[in-house]
Amino acid sequence: MSRQEKRVNAPARNAANIEIIAFDVDGTLVSHPEQLVIWELLNRRFTGDARLSHRRYLDYAAGKFDYATWVALDVGDWIAAGATREQILEEVRRLRAVPGASEVLERLRGRGYRLAVISGTIDIVLNEFFPAHPFEAVFTNRILFDSGGRLSGWEATPYDMDGKVNALADLAQRAGVPLAACAFVGDHVNDVAVAREAGFSIAFNPKAPEIEAAADVVVRSERLEAVAAYFPGRARR
Numbered sequence: 197m198s199r200q201e202k203r204v205n206a207p208a209r210n211a212a213n214i215e216i217i218a219f220d221v222d223g224t225l226v227s228h229p230e231q232l233v234i235w236e237l238l239n240r241r242f243t244g245d246a247r248l249s250h251r252r253y254l255d256y257a258a259g260k261f262d263y264a265t266w267v268a269l270d271v272g273d274w275i276a277a278g279a280t281r282e283q284i285l286e287e288v289r290r291l292r293a294v295p296g297a298s299e300v301l302e303r304l305r306g307r308g309y310r311l312a313v314i315s316g317t318i319d320i321v322l323n324e325f326f327p328a329h330p331f332e333a334v335f336t337n338r339i340l341f342d343s344g345g346r347l348s349g350w351e352a353t354p355y356d357m358d359g360k361v362n363a364l365a366d367l368a369q370r371a372g373v374p375l376a377a378c379a380f381v382g383d384h385v386n387d388v389a390v391a392r393e394a395g396f397s398i399a400f401n402p403k404a405p406e407i408e409a410a411a412d413v414v415v416r417s418e419r420l421e422a423v424a425a426y427f428p429g430r431a432r433r
């Protein structure tokens with residue numbers, strides 16, 4: 197279905213009845229000067245191969261292995277390299293919170309929205325940049341450390357890629373609202389499915405034409421405030 201057909205045939209979607217806003221993390225709430233994500237930074241650090249993430253993405257996309265295996269390959273390599281929490285945090289700190297992000301999240305909460313994260317990031321990134329935890333629900337990958345601070349394990353999220361839709365549907369069900377009352381904000385190809393299914397979606401600084409086409413609105417900005425403008429206050433029921 198072309199972009200034009202979608203615009204003609206789909207019912208108009210807008211932010212008027214949104215109650216839950218779910219965010220992607222890498223590229224949406226945090227960014228990197230060269231647009232690297234945490235997986236690329238950690239693969240580069242612990243394998244010395246800056247292209248490994250891209251090759252594994254292509255293999256994943258070609259169906260050579262599933263998402264959980266992809267996570268296991270990456271984290272397994274970091275464990276084999278003896279990765280520690282401190283080393284991982286050094287790489288995490290090459291990222292930065294998108295300017296205005298914490299303030300915008302607080303403002304949206306103040307306007308009555310329930311906030312969530314549905315992301316392929318790693319929990320340590322969210323904990324570093326959003327220690328106030330303004331989210332009611334968080335769906336991310338997790339990494340585990342032993343008592344000496346060495347990386348020792350992981351839990352792969354089932355909610356990245358097309359699985360992001362399941363997380364949003366789960367949030368809607370738990371809150372007792374329709375999926376149409378859930379918005380999503382993301383930036384890349386792993387956000388396309390959820391952007392299509394959400395009641396309203398924003399492509400924030402999009403990195404791929406697919407997410408631009410799937411989202412209701414495209415926002416390009418150095419700061420997150422431009423996103424908040426679409427959510428003036430939760431609908432009264």
Ligand SMILES: [Mg+2]
Nearest residue numbers: 220222223384
């Ligand atoms: Mg992203």
